[in-house]
């Protein structure tokens with residue numbers, strides 16, 4: 459029951475939500491990178507949030523969440539596809555990382571996301587300044603500023619028994635999608651009361667409860683919202699997946715200058731490592747017009 463997205467609805471208020479729980483997938487992604495724990499934690503948060511938000515994709519496509527900062531972490535990228543593939547990586551500011559000031563990982567930056575659902579749909583982008591509280595506070599600020607849909611998120615990422623786990627619950631106020639609506643429509647004050655109540659219940663969920671494998675997603679949601687009735691829909695799996703290919707990297711290399719190709723050549727060959735999955739791709743420099751003699 460891990461590595462899944464579980465959509466649900468609170469019946470009394472019609473609020474929609476999703477529970478994301480990542481275990482093996484997140485651990486595999488973070489373990490492959492070998493980051494220091496604070497960097498792995500941040501990358502885990504970004505990956506969990508990418509799944510949470512990316513699970514809103516309606517058509518085939520990719521949801522990308524990215525952070526750029528002037529802190530120790532220069533860039534964080536995570537993306538999630540409609541077929542359930544997740545990948546994430548971090549790039550550090552090497553000169554700052556050397557001083558090991560890991561307390562200040564993110565500084566003066568922004569968080570951006572893009573929704574790419576193919577040629578026939580419009581690319582959607584959102585951007586928000588990084589808040590001192592980190593990823594969750596920044597994303598919450600984005601929703602408050604720019605979305606008409608009220609959104610509340612609770613998230614936890616931690617190492618449990620030596621393995622990375624991540625989990626998040628998101629609740630959204632989407633009355634047009636159903637719920638119990640009185641003939642004349644719910645009054646604003648009832649809607650606000652429902653929302654406040656749901657937010658209070660959401661905040662009662664402790665980190666270890668969110669991350670616990672001993673209670674299923676259904677049990678967790680029932681525990682939190684049972685007084686208002688919870689309806690759970692079919693869950694969807696999440697797996698570790700990368701979209702790097704020989705062809706894509708070949709395409710990038712073929713745009714490079716002869717000097718850059720020479721610079722990248724080592725022992726007569728070019729090795730490019732995918733920063734997401736650490737897979738090595740080897741190329742012959744002669745394929746890019748360089749004669750090594």
Ligand SMILES: [Zn+2]
Nearest residue numbers: 700702732735
């Ligand atoms: Zn890759």
